[in-house]
Amino acid sequence: MSNKSTKAGLGCENQPTNAPSSVWEVEACGRTTCPGQGERTCRPDQGREVMYSRSGTGRALLADSSTRHYSSDSDGLPVQLLNDKLSSLDAALHELAQICMGHHEVKLDMNRGSRKLALCLIGALAALWLLRSYFWPSCFREDEPLMLSKQKYTIGHNQKVYSYDRYMPLIFIGGVPRSGTTLMRAMLDAHPEVRCGQETRVIPRILQMRTHWLRSQKESLRLEEAGLSKEVLDSAIAAFCLEVIARHGDPAPRLCNKDPLTLKSAVYLSELFPQGKFIFMVRDGRATVHSIISRKVTITGFDLTSYRQCMTKWNTAVQVMHSQCQEVGSSRCLMVPYEQLVLHPREWMRKILHFVDVPWNESVLHHEEHINKPGGVSLSKVERSSDQVIRPVNLDALSKWVGHIPNDVVRDMADIAPMLSILGYDPDANPPPYGSPDSAVADNTRKIRSNEQLWETKAKDILYPLRSSHEGNSDDAETDTAPMA
Known part of the structure; x- marks a missing residue:
C-alpha cells in the first residue's frame, strides 16, 4: 500500500442531468458548493473524463453530462456562471416573446397606454437581446467550436483519486x-x-x-x-x-x-x-x-x-x-x-x-x-x-x-x-x-x-x-x- 498521499479529485452528488453546460468547482477540503444545492458531500469521479466543447450557439457542452468538473472560459470566468447568466436571459427573452406573440393572456385595451406598453416590451426585448449578444461574445469571440482539455484522474492502491493535467x-x-x-x-x-x-x-x-x-x-x-x-x-x-x-x-x-x-x-x-x-x-x-x-x-x-x-x-x-x-x-x-x-x-x-x-x-x-x-x-x-x-x-x-x-x-x-x-x-x-x-x-x-x-x-x-x-x-x-x- 503506497504511503504517498494527496487531495482527491471530487464531484457533486445528485447533479441535475438537464444542464449539459454545468461545471462544478471542487474545493481542496473535499467539499463542494453545487449550484442550487448548497454545500454537499462530494464523491470520487472514479477516473471519468469529461470533454467540453462549444456548439454553434456558443454553449459550452459536456460530452458526458453525468460527471462534471471545474472549467473556465478564455477569460478565466467559470463556464457555470456564464451559463447561469445566459439561462436567465433566455428565460426573460422567452417570456417577453410569449407576451408579444399573444400566447399569454394579457387584459389590455388597445388605447394609447397599451400601445406605450407594447413599445416598452419591444424595447425591453431589444435591450435584452443586445445584452445577451454583448455578454456571450465577451467570453467566446470566435464562431469556431472550442475544445477544452480533459481533467484526468488515476486511482492509487489506497483508492485515493489523483488528478493530473x-x-x-x-x-x-x-x-x-x-x-x-x-x-x-x-x-x-x-x-x-x-x-x-x-x-x-x-x-x-x-x-x-x-x-x-x-x-x-x-x-x-x-x-x-x-x-x-x-x-x-x-x-x-x-x-x-x-x-x-x-x-x-x-x-x-x-x-x-x-x-x-x-x-x-x-x-x-x-x-x-x-x-x-x-x-x-x-x-x-x-x-x-x-x-x-x-x-x-x-x-x-x-x-x-x-x-x-x-x-x-x-x-x-x-x-x-x-x-x-x-x-x-x-x-x-x-x-x-x-x-x-x-x-x-x-x-x-x-x-x-x-x-x-x-x-x-x-x-x-x-x-x-x-x-x-x-x-x-x-x-x-x-x-x-x-x-x-x-x-x-x-x-x-x-x-x-x-x-x-x-x-x-x-x-x-x-x-x-x-x-x-x-x-x-x-x-x-x-x-x-x-x-x-x-x-x-x-x-x-x-x-x-x-x-x-x-x-x-x-x-x-x-x-x-x-x-x-x-x-x-x-x-x-x-x-x-x-x-x-
Whole structure:
C-alpha cells in the first residue's frame, strides 16, 4: 500500500442531468458548493473524463453530462456562471416573446397606454437581446467550436483519486548521464509526497522526433499540409509526455520525471508545462566521462575508446543544458552540483525541496531505507547506477577518475572542456578541492568501506532477480540513443 498521499479529485452528488453546460468547482477540503444545492458531500469521479466543447450557439457542452468538473472560459470566468447568466436571459427573452406573440393572456385595451406598453416590451426585448449578444461574445469571440482539455484522474492502491493535467507542478530531473541524476531521483523518491520512478527513455525520444520534424523542411511541409499546426503538435506532445509521467509509476501528489536528456529541451518543456520546475544535475566532467567509459554506458556520439572525444562531447552537451537552464530562469531551473549534494546532503536537499515547494521530510536523507518498498524507491532493471543507490550517500564516487585520464588530455583539459571552469571546477586540479563532507556522510563512507563485502552481497541479492527477469527483453537497455548534440 503506497504511503504517498494527496487531495482527491471530487464531484457533486445528485447533479441535475438537464444542464449539459454545468461545471462544478471542487474545493481542496473535499467539499463542494453545487449550484442550487448548497454545500454537499462530494464523491470520487472514479477516473471519468469529461470533454467540453462549444456548439454553434456558443454553449459550452459536456460530452458526458453525468460527471462534471471545474472549467473556465478564455477569460478565466467559470463556464457555470456564464451559463447561469445566459439561462436567465433566455428565460426573460422567452417570456417577453410569449407576451408579444399573444400566447399569454394579457387584459389590455388597445388605447394609447397599451400601445406605450407594447413599445416598452419591444424595447425591453431589444435591450435584452443586445445584452445577451454583448455578454456571450465577451467570453467566446470566435464562431469556431472550442475544445477544452480533459481533467484526468488515476486511482492509487489506497483508492485515493489523483488528478493530473498540464498545469500541475511537475518536477524534471536532468543532466548529462552519469552526473548524479539517479541519486537525485532516489532521494526525492524517498519523500512520501513525491514519485519520480525509473527513466522512461521515451520522453527524450519524442522530444528528439519533434526537433527533427521542425528542422526538416520536408517534414515541416508534411505537417503543415496535414493541418498539424504548432499548437496541435505541442498539445499532442504534452499529452503524450504527461500520460507517460503520470502512469509509469504509482500515483502521488507530486510527480517527477528523471530522463537525463530532457534538459536539452528545458525551454520547450517549460512552455508545455508552465508550472513545471527543473533540477539540472552537474558534475565534474572528468568524473562523468570516466564513469561513462568505465561502465560502458553507450551514448550516441560518444566514442568510449577516447577520453578526449568524450570530454569534447560532454562539453557540448552540458553547454546546451546550461544555456537551456539559464533561459528558463532561476525561478524554474535549479543547478545542483553532484559533489555538493554528496558532501552536504541535508543543506542541499533543503534547498531543493524549498525550490520545488515540497515540505521537508527526513526520509530524503535515508533513501537506502526505502529501496523497493511501497511508495519508496523503485530500482531499475537496466540503469547502471542501481547498485550504487542502494547504499547511503557516501564519498566513494567523487575522485575515482583521478589517474585514469591520459596525460595529454589532462594537459589540454582547459581547452577541451571550457565548461569545467564555467561550472566552477578547476580544470588544472586533479582532483579539485570539492570540500569537506558532513559528519554523517563521513560516517556512512567509513561504514561502507569497512563492510564492502556486505554491500556487494546486498547489491547482488536486490539486483540479480531484477536483471535476470529482464534478460532477453532488450537489445541494448543501457544505450541512450538520443544524440547529445
